[in-house]
Structures are given as structure tokens and as C-alpha cells.
Amino acid sequence: MKGRVSVILPAYNEGEHIAESIASVKDLFGPACKELEIIVVDDGSTDGTLIAAEGTADELTRIVGYPRNQGKGHAIRQGFRRVTGEITFLLDSDMEIAPRDLLQYLNALKSVDIAIGSKRHPLSRVETPTMRMFLSLGFNLLERMLTGVRATDTQAGLKCAKSEALYEILPLLSVKKYAFDAELLAVATLLKFDIGELPVQIELSASFSARKVFRMLVDLLGIAYRLRIRRWYQENLQEMTDTYKPIIRW
Secondary structure: OOOEEEEEEEEOOOOOOHHHHHHHHHHHHHHHOOEEEEEEEEEOOOOOHHHHHHOOOOOOEEEEEEOOOOOHHHHHHHHHOOOOOOEEEEEOOOOOEEEOOHHHHHHHOOOOOEEEEEOOOOOOEEEOOHHHHHHHHHHHHHHHHHHOOOOOOOOOOEEEEEHHHHHHHHHHOOOOOOOHHHHHHHHHHHOOOOEEEEEEEEEOOOOOOHHHHHHHHHHHHHHHHHHHHOOHHHHOHHHHHHHOOOOOOO
8 A cells, every 4th residue: 555544543441452452453554554653542541541552652653642531533633633644544442343354445545535434334244232223323314314424324433534635624523522423424525525435344242321322412413503504614614724733734
């Protein structure tokens, strides 16, 4: 694969698993990428995640941390400020979700701007509780109706994109926690970026809490309000892009 690949791993209270997750990323991406960087963002963990991650730091791996938990969306934005790759992967640090074929994702970016893992892709292998699957389907249907996103699954924790596309998208995002992925793809759709869905291999054991489901719905309604009624995203396109400065421009 030509070009540098950056992998952002947001982590919260993954102290027992973060070192193994980082090793898995190196094993998965190393053979396919000539140039690789891994950016681990400790999102205010309280269980020693930061210390465990710092023990893995090397020429491929950089660790970012801050004291207070802010949410996945905030962590990804902090990580992206340090990205130097032409392609960026956003990957959940619990590693419950992995690409069926990494090269397929990399090759997809020749024809689309963003490639996302989808549990509903016909080639995906998914093991998840029935209730979680039902809630995920209901959220996606509501999301498509409210935001215009056409993807069949926005919440799978595996996405890759041309870094140039993320440079335009991330400054406009305001969701810090539960519906960050939904907002990312809603703004990507608004900006007319091409989105492709690819298969994943998923083993999800935990079910959603009622509180998390409620917060996701609240966040989704906020996205729809800013998009459809206030038209906040549309009005702030140029200003937000001008004030967001990553370390490297492509």
C-alpha cells in the first residue's frame, strides 16, 4: 500500500487489554502498510490504561492522554490533530470489530472517500445478542430518516477515510460521546463525500444499557436539529475548517 497509514485508537478504561490491542493492530496493519503510525488516545481512564499504553510506545506508537473523560468523539478529534498519514483508520480499542480483509478497505479508498465496516454487509460475520441487533437496526432506521445518511450501519467501530476528507468533516462535529459516528457520517453525506460499506468480523457480548440508548437518541435528535432546522453545519462550514489546524496538511 502506497502512502502512510494512521490508526487512531480511542481508549477508556481498557487497561487490561490495551497492550494486546496495540499488538493486534501492529500484526494486522504492519504487513499491509509500508508506513504506519498508531495514535492511542487515553480518554481520561481511571484504571491505568495510560500507563499500560505508554509501556508500548515505540517508533510506530504514540500515546496521547488527558485527565478527564470526554467521550469517543473528543478522543478521535484529539488523535486526528496528530495524524501524519494520508489514510486514517478509526478503530475501537477493544478490538471487538476487525476488517475481514484489510487490503479491501485500503483499496476501497481508490473509489470512495470513506469506507466503513457494516454489520449488515452480506459478507460480514456477526455474533451479537438479539436485543442489541434489534436496537441497532431501529437506531439506523431512525437515523436514516432524520439525517439522510444512507449507510446501513453507522455504529460499527471501524472506519477508514482519506485524511483530507476527515480534515473537512471533523471540525464540524460537536457530539463527544454516543452518536459521534452518526454525526460523522451525516456531515460526510452533507459534504457529498462518497461512502462505501465493507464486511467486518464482530463478536459483541455486552448489551446496551438503557441510559446509553437514551443518550444516543438525544444525540441523534440534536444532530437532526442542527442539520435540518438550524442548518448549523451548513452555516459554519468555512469558519470551522479555517480554525481547525492539524499538524500536517495533505
